[in-house]
Amino acid sequence: MDQFTLNLLFVGASFALYIGIAVWARAGSTSEFYAAGRGVHPVTNGMATAADWMSAASFISMAGLIAFTGYDNSSFLMGWTGGYVLLALLLAPYLRKFGKFTVSEFIGDRFYSKTARMVAVVCLLVASITYVIGQMQGVGVAFGRFLEIDAFWGLMIGACVVFAYAVFGGMKGVTYTQVAQYCVLIMAYTIPAIFISLQLTGNPIPALGLFGEHTASGQPLLAKLDQIVTDLGFREYTAAHGSTINMVLFTLSLMIGTAGLPHVIMRFFTVPRVSDARWSAGWTLVFIALLYLTAPAVGAMARLNISELMWPNGTDAQAVSVEEIETDPEYAWMATWEKTGLLGWEDKNGDGRIQYYNDADADLQAKAEANGWEGNELTNFNRDILVLANPEIANLPGWVIGLVAAGGLAAALSTAAGLLLAISSAVSHDLLKGQLTPNMSERNELLAARISMAAAIVVAVLLGLNPPGFAAQTVALAFGLAAASIFPALMMGIFFGRINNTGAVSGMLAGLIVTLVYIFLHKGWFFIPDTNAFTDADPLLGPVKSTSFGAVGAMVNFAVAYVVSSMTKEPPQEIKDLVQSVRIPRGAGTATDGH
Amino acid sequence: MSQDNDNNAYWSANVRIILISLVIWALVSFGFGIVLRPMLAGISVGGADLGFWFAQQGSILVFLALIFFYAWRMNKLDREHGVDEE
Structure with a gap:
């Protein structure tokens, strides 16, 4: 059987599995759609959240960026895992106690202002659409390879599949489908890594093989890699080359962006109890860590393999x-x-x-x-x-290559579809029904949801034609935007009772605008090529690249909100009571829809 | 009024645990992984140094330990202050 048929078989079988589970699980109840996770064990919930979270950026793109840059891109590893510490300690349990379904509802209620809710929706839309651009890039690469066509047509076909997948829809809400997607995704990532680690170091655990001995040369693997890349004139793999300040800010942006992304936070609103919100964050990170501890080994070993293939x-x-x-x-x-x-x-x-x-x-x-x-x-x-090319580079059996194709598509499709659902519910539920046309019928709301989904995908494809970087870098920009706008508002809402409506709104707007402008100045206005005034090689503010600016934006947000709040009226008593009640676990009922 | 005082005591105990956890969080990632890496350069770990290991492996393992520690510690604190969910 040739590789093309084998890929088709694996991708087809995995899709059949997801649809099968969706149909089986749906027969029980349809109300699971919003409340996925209630009555589900924290371990299962953690696995589903991990599938939701790990996207094309983690699966397809990240190891490649580490492979060709080495140590300097460790930021991705620390940033995208360290954010869960912030989520578990600073947000998840309190948002669960609050007991509503969406991030913008919390911001609207805590800052007793419809304007705050609208601004939160706008921040959320900007970050999510940027995120979708990155996913579409990954989808384009995966479909391009798997159908053996140009990446542009891969992107077009991928866009249609994502749209169908998201509209078909409810699938996403079913926790068990996501558990299956996680299993496919993690097997597809770790099995080739184990093979390659055995080939190169004899150690079956890639994370240990990375620091083990390169069997062929008897040297430590990383020393061998450093030697071969410097022989070819590239920079030493394990050494730091970039600016330390930029690396700190970039890591911080990814961390606080993680804790500010609506589609991840939402999962913690619906766990049964406050204490489960704490455990769930931990289990989610366990399942994410399986991939993230393997990724640096995948990157380093692939770089070594490629260099040796070119110089046999x-x-x-x-x-x-x-x-x-x-x-x-x-x-x-x-x-x-x-x-x-x-x-x-x-x-x-x-x-x-x-x-x-x-x-x-x-x-x-x-x-x-x-x-x-x-x-x-x-x-x-x-x-x-x-x-995606890694198993072929290492000459692994055909079924491993097919499995990786299925895993890459599972990662990209599940996250892209999840984001599109978040975007469409923000537009139809929060923006239209919540604000502009409160009397809209259910039917029209659903129609608006579909139209906004289609619009979001068209925008993402158009902007994705001139992507501002590789998939993981585009996604990093989305995290910067979430870091600068959503996270500070949520954290201040819980920890600083004095922050009032005016403060929160000015803070979010300041953080979002300053970050968006900084990104556009470096990546081009709306990512249109040649409209940028600066480049990331020589940024406007010293060493601070556009991907790292989210952390600065967040500081601006905190500072503006604090100063404005202290100059304006204190929040009313009922808001102070709300903040007090959010802080105490006792009395948390089940989450309710506020409408 | 005593319930309010106890809630305040609960909250400050929580904030203290959060602060300690965040110090460790920052130390292993921004500290050992990035800023303090040159100081750890002497300790070699399989072809690289300890700072490199923290940046690509160690920090993630510590993050995991921190979240589980916090969940365990807070559940205990909830019970001590009688604010746990029945």
């Missing part, structure tokens, strides 16, 4: 020949990925070999001159293909 006889001998790439089955993955337009090579000096090295490095330029090389010939290697 060592970096001092001859590079791989074009003939080998075209005929040797070990290099078949290169031809398949070339079709997506995300991988490319060119024999610039016509010597029949492909030299892969850093042609910007002075030492290597001298070596290139001596050997008659005319620049790096592995001309294009999109970071987002690394995880």
